[in-house]
Amino acid sequence: MAILNRLKERLSRTRTELIGSLARVVRGHGCLDAELLEQMEEILIRGDVGVETTAKLLEGLKEKSRAAGQLKPGQILAILRQQIEEILGDERSKESSLPLSSTPHVILVAGVNGTGKTTSIAKLAKIYLDRGRTVLLASCDTFRAAANEQLEIWARRLGVGMVKNQPGADPAAVAFDALRAAQARGIDVLIIDTAGRLHTKSTLMEELKKIKRVIGKQIQNGPHETLLVLDATVGQNAISQARLFHEALGLSGILLAKLDGTAKGGIVIAIKDRLNIPVSYIGIGENLDDLERFDVGKFVGALFSDS
Amino acid sequence: MFEELTRRLNSALRDLRGRGKLSEKIVDEALRDVRRAMLEADVNYQVAKDFIRRVREKAIGQEVLKSVRPAQVVVKIVHDELVQLLGGEASTLDLSSSGSTVIMLVGLQGSGKTTVAGKLALHLRSRGKKTLLVAADVYRPAAGDQLSLLGEQIQVPVYVASGKKPVEICAKAKERARREGIDAVLLDTAGRWHIDKEMMQELVDIRRKVAPDEILLVADAMTGQEAVNLAKEFDALLDLSGVVLTKMDGDARGGAALSLRAVTGKPIKYVGMGEKLDALEPFYPDRMASRILGMGDVVTLVEKAKATMDLSEQRKLEEKLRQKTFSLDDFLSQLHQLKKMGPLDGLLDLVPGFEASGIVVDEKALVRVEAMINSMTAQERENPKIIEGNRKRRIAAGSGRTVQEVNQLLRQFAMIQKMVSGMGERGWEKNLLSMRSKRRKGRVYR
Numbered sequence: 001m002a003i004l005n006r007l008k009e010r011l012s013r014t015r016t017e018l019i020g021s022l023a024r025v026v027r028g029h030g031c032l033d034a035e036l037l038e039q040m041e042e043i044l045i046r047g048d049v050g051v052e053t054t055a056k057l058l059e060g061l062k063e064k065s066r067a068a069g070q071l072k073p074g075q076i077l078a079i080l081r082q083q084i085e086e087i088l089g090d091e092r093s094k095e096s097s098l099p100l101s102s103t104p105h106v107i108l109v110a111g112v113n114g115t116g117k118t119t120s121i122a123k124l125a126k127i128y129l130d131r132g133r134t135v136l137l138a139s140c141d142t143f144r145a146a147a148n149e150q151l152e153i154w155a156r157r158l159g160v161g162m163v164k165n166q167p168g169a170d171p172a173a174v175a176f177d178a179l180r181a182a183q184a185r186g187i188d189v190l191i192i193d194t195a196g197r198l199h200t201k202s203t204l205m206e207e208l209k210k211i212k213r214v215i216g217k218q219i220q221n222g223p224h225e226t227l228l229v230l231d232a233t234v235g236q237n238a239i240s241q242a243r244l245f246h247e248a249l250g251l252s253g254i255l256l257a258k259l260d261g262t263a264k265g266g267i268v269i270a271i272k273d274r275l276n277i278p279v280s281y282i283g284i285g286e287n288l289d290d291l292e293r294f295d296v297g298k299f300v301g302a303l304f305s306d307s
Numbered sequence: 308m309f310e311e312l313t314r315r316l317n318s319a320l321r322d323l324r325g326r327g328k329l330s331e332k333i334v335d336e337a338l339r340d341v342r343r344a345m346l347e348a349d350v351n352y353q354v355a356k357d358f359i360r361r362v363r364e365k366a367i368g369q370e371v372l373k374s375v376r377p378a379q380v381v382v383k384i385v386h387d388e389l390v391q392l393l394g395g396e397a398s399t400l401d402l403s404s405s406g407s408t409v410i411m412l413v414g415l416q417g418s419g420k421t422t423v424a425g426k427l428a429l430h431l432r433s434r435g436k437k438t439l440l441v442a443a444d445v446y447r448p449a450a451g452d453q454l455s456l457l458g459e460q461i462q463v464p465v466y467v468a469s470g471k472k473p474v475e476i477c478a479k480a481k482e483r484a485r486r487e488g489i490d491a492v493l494l495d496t497a498g499r500w501h502i503d504k505e506m507m508q509e510l511v512d513i514r515r516k517v518a519p520d521e522i523l524l525v526a527d528a529m530t531g532q533e534a535v536n537l538a539k540e541f542d543a544l545l546d547l548s549g550v551v552l553t554k555m556d557g558d559a560r561g562g563a564a565l566s567l568r569a570v571t572g573k574p575i576k577y578v579g580m581g582e583k584l585d586a587l588e589p590f591y592p593d594r595m596a597s598r599i600l601g602m603g604d605v606v607t608l609v610e611k612a613k614a615t616m617d618l619s620e621q622r623k624l625e626e627k628l629r630q631k632t633f634s635l636d637d638f639l640s641q642l643h644q645l646k647k648m649g650p651l652d653g654l655l656d657l658v659p660g661f662e663a664s665g666i667v668v669d670e671k672a673l674v675r676v677e678a679m680i681n682s683m684t685a686q687e688r689e690n691p692k693i694i695e696g697n698r699k700r701r702i703a704a705g706s707g708r709t710v711q712e713v714n715q716l717l718r719q720f721a722m723i724q725k726m727v728s729g730m731g732e733r734g735w736e737k738n739l740l741s742m743r744s745k746r747r748k749g750r751v752y753r
Contacts, residue, residue: 013502046352048531051343113554113582114417114527143582145460146453153448198557231417235349235531237559258416261500264533 007292008302010284014265018047019303022080026073032065047266050236053273057083081304087273088296098131104182104190106215106222108175110208110249111229112241113196116257118147120229120283121193122154123291124255129158133188138178139164140171140211141195151193157288161185171195171207172214179218192223199244209248225252227280230271232259238267239274246277253280256294260284265303319344334366334381341385349562351535354392354569362388386596392565393592398549398574400427400521402436402491407484409492409517411477412551413510413541414525416498419553419579421450423525424495425457426579426587427551432463436490440465441480443473443513444497454495461584473497474512481517494519501540511544521548523576526567528552528559535570542571553579556586564595633724635688639680642673678706679716691717 008015021043029036037058044054060083065071071079107124111117118141125135137155139162141147148164155162163178175192182190194211197204215222228245230238245251259265259282268279279294319340338359345355365388366381402408410427412420424440431438440458442465444450451467458465466480477494484492496513499506514522524538524547541547550567555578568575575590680688682705687694694702694717703710 042352045346046532048349048533051347112529112557113422114419116417144453145456146449149449149452150447198554200556200558231527231529233415233531233533233537234527234529235533235562236347237349237529237531237557240558241529261415261502262533263536264531267531 007284007298008305010260010290011265011299011302013261013263014047014259015303015305017263018043018049018266023077026076030073032061032071032076037062044266046264048235048262048264048270049266050239050270050274053087053270056273077304081300084269085296085300087269088300089272089278098128098133100133100188101221101224102219104136104179104187104219105224106179106182106219107189107191107225107227108194108212108215108223108249109192109227109229109255110194110245111196112198112231112234113144115196115229115231115234116283117196117229118150118154118193120255120257120281120291121151121191122158123283123288124227124281125154125158125160125189125191126288127291128189129160134186135160135189135191136178136182136185136187137162138175138190138192140174140178140192142167142169142171142174143195147193147195161187172211175211176214176218179215179222183219199241205244205248212249225280226250227253227255228277229255229257230267232256232262232264232267232283235264235267236270238271242271242275242277246275251277253278255281255283255291257283260290268299331367334363337381338363338366345562345565348560349529349531349534349566351532351562351566351570354535354566357569358388358392358565389565389596390593392569393595394568394574394590395592396574397589397591399576399589400431401548402431407439407481407489407492408521409481409484409494409519410521410523411494411496411510411513411517411519412523412525413496413545413547414498415500415527415537416447418498418525418527420444420498420525421453421457421495422582422584423523423551423553423577423579423587424454424493425461425584427577428458428463428491428493429461429584430587431491431493432461437488438463438491438493439480439484439487439489441477441492441494442467443476443494445469445471445473445476446497450495450497457584473509474516477513477517501537507540507544514545523547523549523551524567524571524573525551525553526563528555528561528563528578529557530563534563534566538567538571542573547571547573549574549576551575551577551579552590556580561595635680635683635691635720636685638720638723639677639688642677675706675708675712676716679703679708679713682706691720 022040025036025039025043029039041054041058044057045051049057057080061071061076061079064079068075109117109121109124121137125137128135135158137151137160139148139151141151142165145167148167152162152164161181163174163181165174165177171194178190178192181187192211192215194208195204197208199205212223212226226249228242228249228251230241234241242251242254254271254277256268256271256279259268268282271277272279281291282294282299284290284292319337341362342355342359345358346352350358362381362384365384400408400410412424412427414420421444428438428440440454440463442451442454444454451469455465455467466476466483468476468479471479473496480494481492483489494513494517496510497506499510501507513519522545524541526534526538530537538547538550550571550573552564552567552575564575567573575592578588578590580586580588679702682702683694687698687702694713699710699713702708703713
């Protein structure tokens with residue numbers, strides 16, 4: 001259960017500040033009245049759950065209490081937990097098997113500037129390497145200064161190959177070259193790093209679509225995964241980011257980075273409630289091993305473990 | 308960027324504007340919507356609560372409700388409180404200290420410290436300050452390389468000392484600055500969690516050792532409710548002198564701006580408005596408040612124009628417009644003036660209502676247009692009608708474009724000519740808008 005303990009420890013800030021605070025006010029108050037609802041609203045919004053999802057959770061509580069009469073604190077918390085689990089859906093991690101749909105299995109990684117794409121890619125590569133897969137990285141950030149160098153250092157540390165081009169080169173061309181190289185070398189997994197871009201810059205989003213198109217022409221059903229890296233410290237703008245990237249690329253999942261440093265893990269709930277895009281991975285630390293497949297049961301369990 | 312908050316606040320306040328008389332109940336309803344809009348924009352819960360309380364206290368006062376135009380008074384109260392919340396007076400860097408001014412940049416990972424370092428260095432250099440960039444991030448792979456490349460681009464020296472501790476690097480850099488008579492030293496520290504005690508201690512040590520004149524917190528404008536925690540932690544340990552908000556050119560609803568200022572009491576000094584190194588702007592609380600309330604930031608736009616546009620050129624141009632002799636040469640000179648004003652996207656955001664229009668501007672298209680016009684003879688620029696097949700082929704070959712693109716330019720120019728001939732009086736803002744190009748087509752894959 002070492003992994004569960006680690007998750008619990010890394011989510012400790014969200015656990016104490018979000019779920020812990022909720023448990024405290026619910027236990028301290030005793031009955032579900034307007035005052036308690038307002039206190040719960042404050043805690044949920046402070047936890048980045050968002051106005052809309054918060055209203056939904058509290059509305060659900062009120063309804064249950066109308067139907068079942070006065071709820072005991074334990075019941076209030078249980079209903080809350082159940083509602084959160086319902087919103088998060090039934091994502092279960094398949095710890096041991098990360099199925100590869102083709103060779104190479106191509107993963108396109110995108111996101112806003114500074115969310116942690118490159119670091120997350122290194123961690124993702126590590127997950128595949130640990131399962132005995134061969135990995136190739138593609139550095140398609142041809143814009144930011146020293147982006148190549150940054151990924152190159154990770155590639156060296158991981159002992160995997162990397163395909164790059166000159167700064168200013170067409171990123172789609174780099175992706176194409178990398179895919180060709182992966183095919184020629186019989187690599188299992190190709191992970192493509194792209195330049196950070198604000199989701200509102202339509203020309204830059206066009207550039208991403210082109211990368212995706214080029215991959216799709218070269219390999220059937222490619223890219224097989226398209227991941228958006230979101231920074232967990234971002235607030236409700238995460239919704240906007242996910243929506244626009246999804247419109248442009250058709251995301252297969254979200255990689256939520258930097259979840260360990262924030263007390264605002266509520267964003268996971270908001271994302272899942274507002275957009276039906278699965279959270280695939282969560283980043284919970286600065287070490288190479290600190291990326292996990294997202295598992296609703298484990299996540300909710302870690303959050304509610306003390307309450 | 309603030310448009311969503313703007314939209315929500317506007318709709319909350321519009322209901323008020325339509326009424327002659329206000330009751331407490333109506334004000335409360337409007338303020339409930341304002342509060343919700345603020346929370347959705349990631350304004351900190353407590354900050355929003357206090358804000359609403361203050362506005363309510365003032366708005367419910369007898370004089371307001373009895374005044375001739377009560378709704379306008381309430382809107383004004385909201386505006387004034389926003390200005391207060393955003394920090395009242397504008398504040399920029401203090402470079403008055405004799406010797407080298409040391410500016411330390413701190414923040415979370417990915418907030419944009421290195422890019423801000425480059426932007427500030429360019430800003431200082433262009434004001435004639437001898438500047439030194441210091442790579443004090445020894446943890447993130449290739450952080451030093453990134454800063455070195457930025458320094459190269461803007462011709463500012465970069466101090467990199469691999470294998471040394473950040474405290475030592477900063478101290479050595481300060482020494483070098485003093486020796487070489489450098490005016491401003493920018494310390495680019497590594498990103499870190501505000502809860503990471505060890506890493507935060509490193510910043511405390513640097514501060515103790517080099518005594519920076521300014522410590523700026525670089526924060527992502529999209530930060531959620533955590534903004535308050537991180538600002539408090541950094542401020543408690545380092546006594547910040549100000550904040551730089553980055554990625555403001557996205558659709559961040561600006562809640563972080565309001566919260567950061569409110570909890571630290573420290574001014575927002577600059578905002579990052581784009582990926583290019585000249586996309587850094589001073590922060591004006593009053594203008595930002597107007598912008599949040601949807602009044603557009605025409606003052607900034609006019610100031611930018613004044614700073615970069617040659618007024619005599621403008622007068623000549625307006626004369627030409629009146630006489631309907633607007634030529635491709637004039638068009639080119641306008642393009643140049645526009646480019647001097649900075650990234651086009653950022654510029655157009657300042658025009659009220661432009662963002663909502665969904666029009667897409669492509670700067671590369673402007674470069675191509677410039678190349679084609681540059682390949683024309685003076686006679687052709689004066690009178691584009693004479694450009695037939697042979698001339699088109701020559702222009703296309705000369706500019707590396709296709710004949711179709713030359714045709715397209717001529718067609719567009721004819722349209723512009725037609726448009727401007729009808730608007731000579733209306734001045735340059737409209738010209739600017741007429742040059743927006745259409746959504747670009749997919750680029751050719753090479």
